[in-house]
């Protein structure tokens with residue numbers, strides 16, 4: 001189906017022809033057509049600048065239409081209704097009106113006043129932008145601080161689809177599109193007004209004020225306000241004159257805005273939350289400052305009573321969202337009860353897996369204060385909440401002396417930290433705690449060097465194991481054989497004490513087996529206990545300097 005075009009123009013003379021005028025009277029219409037052919041006149045579509053021709057309808061009525069095989073044009077798009085096509089025709093006709101021309105020129109001139117706009121980058125209705133799908137000629141185009149901005153003037157009602165297609169085109173080509181609306185009421189309820197309003201998530205609209213001597217762009221936006229009596233947030237349309245440098249650029253949607261509705265919304269919700277939960281926030285502040293366990297009862301039930309959204313808001317307000325700044329701060333001041341409360345309260349959703357502190361880490365800050373109650377419980381909890389050791393932590397641990405509290409335990413502490421890091425779940429860490437000696441023993445066999453224990457030879461390590469870790473000794477024996485230290489132990493067993501204990505161990509059929517411990521061993525030493533599972537290199541010998 002070929003659609004008629006209402007407006008065409010002659011590129012040589014710039015003369016515009018309106019089909020409604022040219023073909024109104026039959027004789028004049030025929031004369032126009034004759035001249036067109038006789039003079040090989042070129043006529044172009046106003047919307048796409050492609051060649052147009054004159055076609056003769058069945059009842060002798062004439063139309064302009066596109067040449068066959070010209071590229072896509074809004075006026076050829078069959079998905080518009082008759083009424084919508086009419087609106088688009090109107091829009092193109094408006095482009096020829098003085099008001100439209102005036103505005104274009106005024107905007108172009110205004111852009112020229114900015115030092116950050118390269119004058120050579122300003123095009124007023126004379127630059128075609130093409131991509132593989134479409135071509136567009138924006139009313140005004142410029143480059144501001146490396147960003148391309150297109151201005152499209154809208155003086156009449158347009159089909160929403162036409163507006164959406166414009167947006168898609170500019171977004172696809174990484175150009176910020178600013179609609180200049182001349183007669184638009186953001187509070188209006190007409191369909192076009194609503195379409196435009198919800199087109200952009202920021203809900204900012206612009207018009208160009210050329211009425212006063214100092215021309216300016218005017219942004220209309222929703223300002224959020226709080227009704228104190230009703231404790232409700234509401235929004236009011238308002239406007240401000242803005243400069244290009246006042247604009248924010250949304251690099252995802254390629255939209256410009258002055259005040260983002262979304263940001264305004266979250267700012268206000270935050271403000272409202274603070275207002276509503278003043279007492280709770282004061283109690284939490286006091287709890288932080290005094291770090292006194294007895295204060296928990298003052299706010300715990302208030303926190304438990306918060307819904308999901310309010311809990312998220314609370315975390316954001318107090319700094320327990322993804323940046324975890326508050327936890328870091330609390331660790332630096334050794335606020336044990338505070339840390340413990342927030343890490344243990346199940347309704348508070350702390351996700352430490354997204355921590356972005358590379359060097360000033362939470363782990364180091366929990367280890368550093370000389371005195372910190374529940375230090376190891378807190379450490380387990382941070383791993384439970386997804387904390388992962390960083391390279392900086394590894395380097396830190398190589399020289400950290402754990403405040404010299406029992407130097408003999410230093411390597412055990414380090415092994416424990418690496419194990420928590422590998423296990424990640426609180427239950428598994430608790431199971432690990434019950435078999436830590438077994439883990440040090442197996443790890444010693446793996447490294448062929450005694451770590452975590454003070455023994456000087458493997459026979460002492462083995463004698464200790466068979467004496468102290470009965471419920472896991474079967475696994476220890478399996479590991480000794482796997483890592484090839486079993487024969488060494490037998491060779492070192494000059495007095496045969498280990499052999500005797502081992503025979504006795506085998507005779508006792510009522511040995512309990514620690515299955516939870518076995519589960520942990522399978523995770524940490526998959527190569528021995530779970531050969532089809534994933535082997536994790538959770539600790540290296542060089543980590544135990």
Ligand SMILES: [Zn+2]
Pocket residue numbers: 045046047048049050066073074075076
């Ligand atoms: Zn066209």
